[in-house]
Amino acid sequence: MSVKIGVLALQGAVSEHIRSLEQSGAEAVMVKDVRDLDGLDGLVLPGGESTMMRRIMDRYGLFEAIQTFAGQKPIFGTCAGLILMAKKIEGKQGPHLGVLDIDVKRNAFGRQVDSFEANLQIKEISENYTGVFIRAPYIKSVGDQVDVLATVDDHIVACRQDRFLACAFHPELTEDPAMHQYFVHMVEEES
């Protein structure tokens, strides 16, 4: 039995995550409403615009539902997803979900002209990984329980805390399945 993982599908790189999850052996479905969370073993919060996703989540009870989900199941956030998970966001009062003990800076590398690709070493996941950073955030600091997985120019760009995985880059935009395989494995271990 393969695990069933949802991708928050309000906006953003949804189909790419679904393809990557399926390639990594999971069943993947879109999550647009609270009822779509039923029966899921894990959830991906994709890249996109975090402000927009939060607005929609607030209107239909998805926000509370995902917070409850996070109390029990693994979550993987990429770029905007990482921002949604963070406990502290620079320049913003209060977090969104606030489940991951990190302090993030949005658009930290600059605007779109500063978006870049870089070779990364990701602890326990890949020695040679192409990270695609698009108006990306970085993690300024992490709490004691957070394991740093990758850095770019000394800025933290990937981390794990217990059942939460997050990265500032977009694994869904590359053909390399390493990050998704790692998350699917995390979900398998939890379920």
Next chain:
Amino acid sequence: MVQTGTDRVKRGMAEMQKGGVIMDVVNAEQAKIAEEAGATAVMALERVPSDIRKAGGVARMADPTIVEQVQNAVSIPVMAKARIGHIVEARVLEAMKVDYIDESEVLTPADDVFHIDKKAFTVPFVCGCRDLGEAARRIGEGAAMLRTKGEPGTGNIVEAVRHMRLVNSQVRKVIAMAPDELMVFAKELGAPYEILLQIKEAGRLPVVNFAAGGVATPADAALMMELGADGVFVGSGIFKSENPAKFARSIVEATTYYQDYERIVELSKGLGTPMKGIDMSTLEPAERMQDRGI
């Protein structure tokens, strides 16, 4: 090794906009309303397309002050328009670090033969198209995102529908075609053969394709999503409506939940009178923006 301005980074930026609504704004206050309503990006302009129509004369790149004020007001991406073929307007916008440039037929073309060589830029471009020939030519020039042209500033969805249907039906044709038929189809469309080959192999366009030009109601936005648009640009519709904040929110939600018709019922209530709109048959050939830069 760090690389900026790669195809993946340019096209990826548009992927992050998928399922979202990009709204035309003319000042910082409108930009904030758009962001608050859930826009995934704003397009900073001096005038919205319907006002460009009314004003007549030559429409140019916006005053940099407007673009800067919008950039300072919001954290979502800021796009701006350059005239077709106006290399320097595009370079100016790139120097201002706008997140995306729309090489747009809404402005008066600066070059009636050539488009900008968009591969030479670090900033990504979006371009309009009416069929797969135009789409493939723009991709060949380096566009990292497409949108239908529709007929801007009319509040009439018919042209956007025509363009979205045509592009998607031609994409399906390419996918189903035998390899030896592709060259003749490329000739008929005036499309670069290599781009058609890429579409055939990938089974889809290599870049995101949004709907634009005539979206005036939440149901219009949902219709374009139903027809296969990756997202929606809304120009004149929002800030010409009676309650822009409410209208903007409704368009955003109708785009996300485009197949949830009960929800669209609620979203469509009490929005006041939409744009009056213009029937295509009343437009003189010179007033048709979609025929510019083909």
